Amino acid sequence: AQSVAQPEDQVNVAEGNPLTVKCTYSVSGNPYLFWYVQYPNRGLQFLLKYITGDNLVKGSYGFEAEFNKSQTSFHLKKPSALVSDSALYFCAVRDPVTGGGNKLTFGTGTQLKVEL
Amino acid sequence: NAGVTQTPKFQVLKTGQSMTLQCAQDMNHEYMSWYRQDPGMGLRLIHYSVGAGITDQGEVPNGYNVSRSTTEDFPLRLLSAAPSQTSVYFCASYRVWGAPEAFFGQGTRLTVV
Numbered sequence: 001a002q003s004v005a006q007p008e009d010q011v012n013v014a015e016g017n018p019l020t021v022k023c024t025y026s027v028s029g030n031p032y033l034f035w036y037v038q039y040p041n042r043g044l045q046f047l048l049k050y051i052t053g054d055n056l057v058k059g060s061y062g063f064e065a066e067f068n069k070s071q072t073s074f075h076l077k078k079p080s081a082l083v084s085d086s087a088l089y090f091c092a093v094r095d096p097v098t099g100g101g102n103k104l105t106f107g108t109g110t111q112l113k114v115e116l
Numbered sequence: 117n118a119g120v121t122q123t124p125k126f127q128v129l130k131t132g133q134s135m136t137l138q139c140a141q142d143m144n145h146e147y148m149s150w151y152r153q154d155p156g157m158g159l160r161l162i163h164y165s166v167g168a169g170i171t172d173q174g175e176v177p178n179g180y181n182v183s184r185s186t187t188e189d190f191p192l193r194l195l196s197a198a199p200s201q202t203s204v205y206f207c208a209s210y211r212v213w214g215a216p217e218a219f220f221g222q223g224t225r226l227t228v229v
Contacts, residue, residue: 006158009156032216034217034218036220042222042223043206043220043221043222043223044159044206044208044218044220045220046217046218046219049216049217051216090158090159092218094216096212096216102147102166102212103149103161103164103174104149104161104208104210104218105161106151106158106159106160107158108156108157108158109158
C-alpha cells in the first residue's frame with residue numbers, strides 16, 4: 001500500500017531564512033507527487049507536482065520541491081520565507097499505474113510557522 | 117468555472133440523525149473522492165469513485181455511503197451520525213490521465229452532539 005510520511009508536525013523559521021518541509025513516500029511504481037497548502041478554515045490549494053522529468057520542480061508562491069528517487073523523498077523548499085507562508089502543508093502521493101487505484105494518499109501535515 | 121462545490125459549509129447533527137453532504141464538480145473529472153480531516157491525522161480517504169456507477173471504499177468507510185449516478189455529483193451520506201464522525205470533510209476531484217492535480221471543495225465542518 002502507498003504511504004506518505006511527514007516527520008515534522010511543526011517547522012519554525014524566521015522570515016527571510018530558507019525553509020524546508022520534509023516528505024518521504026512509499027509506492028510500488030513510479031509516483032505522482034504533490035504538495036498542497038491549507039490556510040485556516042480553507043480548503044486545500046495545489047502548490048506543485050512532480051510527474052516525470054527534472055527532479056527540481058517549481059510551483060506557486062516561490063516554492064520548489066526536489067524529487068529524490070533513491071531516498072524516496074520530495075522535500076518542499078523556499079529560499080526566503082515570508083510570514084504569509086505560515087500554513088499547514090500536506091504532501092501527497094499517487095501511483096497511477098501499478099496498483100493503488102489512482103488513489104491520492106496524504107501525509108499527516110506539517111504546520112509551518114514563519115516569525116518576524 | 118466553479119470547480120468543486122461542497123454544501124453545506126457547516127452542520128450540527130444530533131447522534132443518530134442522518135444527512136447528505138453534497139459535492140459537485142464541473143470539470144468533467146473521472147475521479148472523485150471524500151476525505152475527512154482530523155487534527156494530527158491528515159486527510160483520510162473515506163470513499164472514492166473512478167466514474168459514474170463505480171464506487172469503492174477508502175481507508176475509513178464505516179458509517180458512510182456514497183453513490184455516483186452522474187460524472188458531476190458525488191454525495192456522501194451519513195446514515196446514523198455518531199460523535200466520532202465530528203470532523204471536517206473535503207471532496208476532491210481529478211483526472212485519471214492528463215493534468216493529475218486534485219481540486220478540492222471548501223470543506224464541510226460537521227459536529228455531531
